[in-house]
Amino acid sequence: LADCLYFVMDNDVFYRELPKVELHAHLNGSVSAQTIEKLISRKPHLNIEHSMTAIGKGQRRTLDECFEVFRVIHKLVDTEEDILMVATDVIKEFAADGVKYLELRSTPREERDTGLTKKTYIETVIKAIQKCKEEGADIDVRFLVAIDRRNGTEVALETVNLAEEFMLSSDGLVVGVDLSGDPTVGHGKDLLPALQKAKNSGLKLSLHLSEIPSQLDESDLLLSLPPDRIGHGTFLHPEVGGSQSLVNKVVQKKIPIELCLTSNVKGNTVPCYSKHHFKYWYELGHPTVICTDDKGVFCTDLSQEYQLAASTFGLSHEAVWKLSQQAIDCIFGPEIVKQQLQEKWNDLHPQLFK
Numbered sequence: 196l197a198d199c200l201y202f203v204m205d206n207d208v209f210y211r212e213l214p215k216v217e218l219h220a221h222l223n224g225s226v227s228a229q230t231i232e233k234l235i236s237r238k239p240h241l242n243i244e245h246s247m248t249a250i251g252k253g254q255r256r257t258l259d260e261c262f263e264v265f266r267v268i269h270k271l272v273d274t275e276e277d278i279l280m281v282a283t284d285v286i287k288e289f290a291a292d293g294v295k296y297l298e299l300r301s302t303p304r305e306e307r308d309t310g311l312t313k314k315t316y317i318e319t320v321i322k323a324i325q326k327c328k329e330e331g332a333d334i335d336v337r338f339l340v341a342i343d344r345r346n347g348t349e350v351a352l353e354t355v356n357l358a359e360e361f362m363l364s365s366d367g368l369v370v371g372v373d374l375s376g377d378p379t380v381g382h383g384k385d386l387l388p389a390l391q392k393a394k395n396s397g398l399k400l401s402l403h404l405s406e407i408p409s410q411l412d413e414s415d416l417l418l419s420l421p422p423d424r425i426g427h428g429t430f431l432h433p434e435v436g437g438s439q440s441l442v443n444k445v446v447q448k449k450i451p452i453e454l455c456l457t458s459n460v461k462g463n464t465v466p467c468y469s470k471h472h473f474k475y476w477y478e479l480g481h482p483t484v485i486c487t488d489d490k491g492v493f494c495t496d497l498s499q500e501y502q503l504a505a506s507t508f509g510l511s512h513e514a515v516w517k518l519s520q521q522a523i524d525c526i527f528g529p530e531i532v533k534q535q536l537q538e539k540w541n542d543l544h545p546q547l548f549k
C-alpha cells in the first residue's frame with residue numbers, strides 16, 4: 196500500500212513539475228476561488244456567492260448556463276483595480292502550476308460596463324503582465340485581444356484596430372486576436388472582414404470553431420482565412436456530424452487545435468472524457484495542445500488536464516512530455532521565445548525522468 200501511495204503522489208508531482216504551455220485561457224474564466232472571495236468581499240452588495248461563479252466536481256451545465264456564469268463574473272470584475280488584481284493572480288497561479296509560457300485572452304468590454312475604455316482595459320492587462328515579469332515570475336506571458344462574436348462587425352473592427360495598435364506598441368506582448376463568445380449567437384461571416392484585416396496586419400488568429408454542432412458553413416468560411424490555431428473544433432470531424440472536407444482542410448494546413456477536456460465535459464458538448472475528440476486528432480498525429488479554457492469556472496488547472504488526458508487515453512509519461520513539448524511549436528510568440536522554451540524543456544527533462 197505504501198508503494199501504491201507513493202506512486203500516486205509521484206504521478207501527481209510529475210504533472211505539476213511537467214513544464215507546460217497554456218494557449219487557451221480566458222482571463223475572466225480563469226479567476227480562482229481565492230480571487231473570487233476577494234472580489235466578493237469588495238462587493239458584498241452584489242449578493243454573489245462563489246457557487247454562482249464555478250462549476251464544481253461532477254457538475255455539468257449547458258453551454259447557455261456557462262455563459263450565465265461569465266455574466267456573474269463580469270459583475271464582480273468591473274473596475275481597473277479588479278482587472279489588475281485578477282490578471283496578476285491568474286498569471287501567478289499559472290506560473291505556480293508549472294506553466295512556462297501563457298497566452299492569455301480577454302475581451303475589452305464596453306465602457307458602460309467597466310468605466311474603462313477598451314484601450315484602458317487592454318493597458319490594464321498589459322500592466323499586470325509587466326508587473327508579474329518585474330516581480331520575477333518564471334513565466335512568459337502574451338496577450339490575445341478577444342472579439343466577442345455577439346457584438347457584430349463594428350465592434351470586431353474596433354477591437355482589431357486596437358489590437359493592431361498594441362501589437363506595435365506593447366513590446367511584443369500583444370500577439371494576436373481571439374474569436375470567442377456564445378457560439379449560438381451571431382455568424383462568422385459578419386466578422387470575416389475584421390479577422391482578415393487582423394491577419395493582414397500580422398496579428399495571429401485563434402478562432403473558436405465548431406464548438407457546437409451544425410456550424411459547418413461557418414467553420415468552412417473561417418477556415419478559408421485560415422486561422423493560425425483552432426479553439427475546440429469539437430464538431431469538425433465526420434463522426435460527430437462534421438465533415439471529411441473540413442478535417443482535410445485542417446490537416447492540410449496543419450492548424451493546431453486547442454483542446455480543453457474538462458471545459459467540454461462540464462459544458463456538455465462532449466458526453467464524457469473518453470469520448471473527447473482529443474482521441475480523434477491525437478490518433479491522426481495532428482498538432483493538438485491541451486488547455487484549460489476557463490480554469491476558474493471549470494475548477495481545474497493545466498496539470499490536471501494533462502493528467503486527465505493521460506489517464507483517459509493511456510498516455511505514458513514520455514508521450515505526455517512530447518505533448519507538452521510540441522505545444523511550443525504552436526505559440527504565437529517569436530522564434531527566439533520558442534528556442535528559449537526548448538532549452539528550458541531540455542534542462543528540465545532529466546529532473547522529471549530520473
Ligand SMILES: CNc1ncnc2c1ncn2[C@@H]1O[C@H](COP(=O)(O)O)[C@@H](O)[C@H]1O
Pocket residue numbers: 221222223224261265300301302303341343375376377378403406458462488489
Ligand atoms: C466555454 N466555452 C467558451 N466558448 C466561447 N467563449 C468563451 C468560452 N469560455 C469563455 N469564453 C469567452 O470568454 C469570456 C470571459 O473572459 P473575458 O471576459 O474575455 O476575459 C466570455 O464572456 C466569453 O466571451
Ligand SMILES: [Zn+2]
Pocket residue numbers: 219221375403426488
Ligand atoms: Zn474558449
